[in-house]
Amino acid sequence: MESFLFIGLPYISIGLFLFGTIARFRSSLYSISSQSSQFLEHRALRWGSTAWHIGIILILLAHIAVVLAPGLWTGLMSNKTILLVTESTGIALSLLCLIGILVLAVRRLVFSKVQAVTTNMDLVVLGLLFVQVGLGLAVALKHKWGAAWATGTVVPYLWSILTLKPRAELVTEMPLLVKAHVVGGFAFIALIPFSRLIHMLTAPVHYLLREPQLVVWSNLSRTREAVIAQAYDSRRFFLRGFVATGAGATMLAVGVMDKLVRFFQGPKLSKEQEAALMEEKLIRIKSTVEQRELEYERLKNDYIYVCRVSDLDARVGRYFTDFEMRPALAFRDEDGLPLLISAKCTHLGCTIANELSADGKILCPCHISYFDIKTGQPNEGSPAKSPLPHLDWVIFDSQGNLLAQRNSSGVTIETKDLALLLQQGSLYIVKNLDKRV
Amino acid sequence: MFRAFSDFLSARFPVEKMNFNAMVAKKEVPVHKMSWAYYLGGLSLFFLIVQVVTGLMLLFYYEPTVSDAHASVEFITKHVSGGALIRNMHSWSASAMIFCVMAHMLTAFAMKAFERPRELIWVTGVIMLLLTFTFGFTGYLLPWNQIAVNATKVGLQSIEEIGTFLPQSLSTLPRLIRETIQGEASVGQATLSRFYALHVVVLPLLMFAVLALHLFSIQLHGMSKGVDSEVRKTEKFFPDFMIKDLTLWGVVFLVLFIVALCLPFESFFSYPLSEPYNPLGSTPEGIKPEWYFYFLYYPLEMLPFWVVFLVTNAAVLVLLLAPWIFRGTSRRTLRVLAVVITAYLVLMTVFGEQIYYIVKGGQ
Ligand code: HEM
Ligand code: FES
Numbered sequence: 072m073e074s075f076l077f078i079g080l081p082y083i084s085i086g087l088f089l090f091g092t093i094a095r096f097r098s099s100l101y102s103i104s105s106q107s108s109q110f111l112e113h114r115a116l117r118w119g120s121t122a123w124h125i126g127i128i129l130i131l132l133a134h135i136a137v138v139l140a141p142g143l144w145t146g147l148m149s150n151k152t153i154l155l156v157t158e159s160t161g162i163a164l165s166l167l168c169l170i171g172i173l174v175l176a177v178r179r180l181v182f183s184k185v186q187a188v189t190t191n192m193d194l195v196v197l198g199l200l201f202v203q204v205g206l207g208l209a210v211a212l213k214h215k216w217g218a219a220w221a222t223g224t225v226v227p228y229l230w231s232i233l234t235l236k237p238r239a240e241l242v243t244e245m246p247l248l249v250k251a252h253v254v255g256g257f258a259f260i261a262l263i264p265f266s267r268l269i270h271m272l273t274a275p276v277h278y279l280l281r282e283p284q285l286v287v288w289s290n291l292s293r294t295r296e297a298v299i300a301q302a303y304d305s306r307r308f309f310l311r312g313f314v315a316t317g318a319g320a321t322m323l324a325v326g327v328m329d330k331l332v333r334f335f336q337g338p339k340l341s342k343e344q345e346a347a348l349m350e351e352k353l354i355r356i357k358s359t360v361e362q363r364e365l366e367y368e369r370l371k372n373d374y375i376y377v378c379r380v381s382d383l384d385a386r387v388g389r390y391f392t393d394f395e396m397r398p399a400l401a402f403r404d405e406d407g408l409p410l411l412i413s414a415k416c417t418h419l420g421c422t423i424a425n426e427l428s429a430d431g432k433i434l435c436p437c438h439i440s441y442f443d444i445k446t447g448q449p450n451e452g453s454p455a456k457s458p459l460p461h462l463d464w465v466i467f468d469s470q471g472n473l474l475a476q477r478n479s480s481g482v483t484i485e486t487k488d489l490a491l492l493l494q495q496g497s498l499y500i501v502k503n504l505d506k507r508v
Numbered sequence: 509m510f511r512a513f514s515d516f517l518s519a520r521f522p523v524e525k526m527n528f529n530a531m532v533a534k535k536e537v538p539v540h541k542m543s544w545a546y547y548l549g550g551l552s553l554f555f556l557i558v559q560v561v562t563g564l565m566l567l568f569y570y571e572p573t574v575s576d577a578h579a580s581v582e583f584i585t586k587h588v589s590g591g592a593l594i595r596n597m598h599s600w601s602a603s604a605m606i607f608c609v610m611a612h613m614l615t616a617f618a619m620k621a622f623e624r625p626r627e628l629i630w631v632t633g634v635i636m637l638l639l640t641f642t643f644g645f646t647g648y649l650l651p652w653n654q655i656a657v658n659a660t661k662v663g664l665q666s667i668e669e670i671g672t673f674l675p676q677s678l679s680t681l682p683r684l685i686r687e688t689i690q691g692e693a694s695v696g697q698a699t700l701s702r703f704y705a706l707h708v709v710v711l712p713l714l715m716f717a718v719l720a721l722h723l724f725s726i727q728l729h730g731m732s733k734g735v736d737s738e739v740r741k742t743e744k745f746f747p748d749f750m751i752k753d754l755t756l757w758g759v760v761f762l763v764l765f766i767v768a769l770c771l772p773f774e775s776f777f778s779y780p781l782s783e784p785y786n787p788l789g790s791t792p793e794g795i796k797p798e799w800y801f802y803f804l805y806y807p808l809e810m811l812p813f814w815v816v817f818l819v820t821n822a823a824v825l826v827l828l829l830a831p832w833i834f835r836g837t838s839r840r841t842l843r844v845l846a847v848v849i850t851a852y853l854v855l856m857t858v859f860g861e862q863i864y865y866i867v868k869g870g871q
Binding site for chain 1: 565568573574575576578579582583587588589590591593594658661662665666669693694784787791792793795809
């Protein structure tokens with residue numbers, strides 16, 4: 072029984088479908104459509120048909136996409152948000168289909184005019200469609216995430232049928248609902264050429280692209296119907312636009328939701344990433360702490376240690392921070408004594424670079440001002456107009472004895488042992504030299 | 509005196525027009541060869557909305573402290589899903605908004621949209637332009653990277669330059685102003701806190717208040733006709749114009765989205781500029797403000813400070829008083845003026861650097 076349902080039936084259906092279709096196209100080119108009954112009754116048709124077609128077209132397209140590109144599909148579905156949106160869209164669409172088909176069925180059964188042109192086949196098709204969509208919906212509700220698991224089960228089975236190496240065992244173990252849905256699907260394929268379903272094949276080509284066409288009684292006085300038919304036609308344009316916009320909007324919604332939800336969720340980091348981040352943070356906090364300590368030190372102390380005199384260099388200045396927390400540079404002057412100069416440009420306050428050029432100048436990179444470190448004066452025509460000030464300093468030995476100092480009255484050396492000063496002296500800046508020494 | 513004032517107000521806020529019918533249903537938008545300019549205001553509004561939404565999203569992660577600001581911004585771009593996109597959108601849309609607001613002002617000027625009784629629409633517009641620039645200036649500092657802090661320092665320092673042109677007794681005033689803005693002697697935590705408060709709370713509130721007045725008055729008075737000749741054709745504001753407006757927003761959003769997805773705004777900064785600010789190192793080369801300050805920045809580089817200072821202030825004053833200064837000027841003349849100003853802005857923004865080198869090249 073199972074092998075008939077999952078191997079025999081599929082091939083019979085496909086065979087019937089192929090031959091039936093060819094036969095029908097050859098015999099009656101003009102009957103290959105859904106015979107329009109719109110002029111008999113239009114209101115129920117409008118609502119029922121719109122709902123049904125929007126729903127079923129999107130659902131069928133999704134089914135075809137899964138079968139044709141299972142790899143791409145699996146990739147997409149491994150994203151949880153997309154999966155969620157796909158599933159719920161699918162469920163909503165199948166509900167839409169069911170409602171539409173109910174309206175269409177009621178219309179065929181209730182309106183006497185429509186009833187007259189309704190064949191038994193029409194009713195069979197409607198009934199089967201209802202069952203088939205209902206089964207699909209049931210599968211979606213009972214066995215969640217079908218959009219994800221189908222690619223591993225039903226899709227390989229379908230491919231095995233299409234490639235003539237049928238493997239029924241891929242589906243025989245599936246839940247009953249799923250199997251019923253698969254069987255129903257093949258039953259449909261068989262029915263297509265023998266019912267109005269044939270318009271599935273022709274409609275996409277003719278129906279949407281043909282010139283606007285009115286379906287009216289040959290009695291031209293019936294203008295009312297003509298107008299309605301016209302409205303029906305413009306509705307088809309609307310439908311086309313609607314489907315396109317709908318598809319676009321769905322994609323946009325998936326993308327935006329995916330990003331938005333995760334934006335607010337916050338990143339999920341691995342332990343290593345977390346550690347690296349923490350390390351980075353600590354480094355920055357430490358440098359802030361250093362900065363704060365500098366400030367504290369300057370508020371509390373009258374002398375601030377810069378470096379040992381022997382560490383000074385004539386070419387490359389040492390950055391340090393003065394009492395106002397501004398940058399400054401320390402060089403070794405020609406006599407070996409320190410030369411301290413502000414490194415805050417007198418133009419717009421950029422920090423001046425610490426390399427001395429061959430002609431004894433330091434550069435502010437912001438708008439190119441050169442300052443002579445001896446005089447502090449900027450060069451002719453530079454944006455900075457006023458000189459960089461020099462800073463006062465003192466040198467102590469390790470016991471805290473004053474060896475030398477610079478203040479407003481110039482440099483004074485308090486020791487005879489200049490070599491000792493240059494080797495062991497420590498350089499400090501002074502809060503207010505005149506008051507201290 | 510009081511009568512004159514109340515007459516002025518009632519002409520600007522006609523109570524009999526304050527209903528949905530007059531303000532929305534009956535509003536017509538003229539159709540003529542300058543009609544495209546009617547979209548610029550709406551576009552500015554669109555970018556403002558984008559700024560508000562993306563800005564609020566950034567607030568979820570941003571931390572306004574000297575030690576964490578840069579790290580938190582980095583966290584947003586590197587780790588938060590969609591974070592880089594949101595941040596890029598905020599930067600790109602900021603630039604786009606400034607561009608639109610400037611273009612909006614120039615076209616409103618050329619179309620003489622400030623004509624009585626629309627003076628207040630114009631004045632609120634100028635205020636919003638200044639607010640928008642302030643948004644840009646304060647926002648620039650928040651990532652606390654090298655270029656941001658140094659450019660901000662330079663910007664604020666120029667306030668102090670004014671001091672040298674004031675009489676002795678007032679010469680410390682600009683310094684005082686600068687330190688009040690900064691909150692301390694140099695740009696630091698206090699500055700960051702203040703800019704942050706301005707950027708995310710104070711400016712938006714001001715902007716919403718002024719914008720409400722701006723939009724309300726526009727709906728009250730309807731669109732100005734915009735051309736000297738008779739307007740023959742109009743279209744309904746609602747729904748015709750509105751649908752076109754929204755369509756444009758949709759397209760612009762798409763473009764913004766794609767640009768933000770593909771092009772990080774920071775890719776225009778050369779190497780050390782987007783590194784965290786280092787208070788002890790020297791200032792790296794290439795410190796520049798954002799492009800929308802070039803029209804002010806390059807003249808500052810080339811001309812004596814007081815010239816730029818005076819011209820800028822005069823320009824703001826003229827802008828604020830335009831409805832009264834240009835009351836009798838024809839739209840033709842205004843158009844020529846607008847074109848000249850546009851030419852200057854484009855020239856300085858696009859070729860500012862080259863002009864700077866030509867002028868300074870001799871030294
Ligand atoms: C955030 C900034 C701004 C926003 C969001 C904004 C928004 C708008 C909107 C939506 C309109 C109506 C549509 C239009 O005419 O384009 C408008 C009109 C107008 N705006 Fe703005 N605007 C801003 C800034 C400015 C500025 C800076 C000025 C001038 C200095 C200005 C002057 C005007 C004028 C005079 C009108 C009336 C146009 C007319 O009646 O023809 N606006 N604004
Ligand atoms: S800040 Fe140094 S030259 Fe301008």
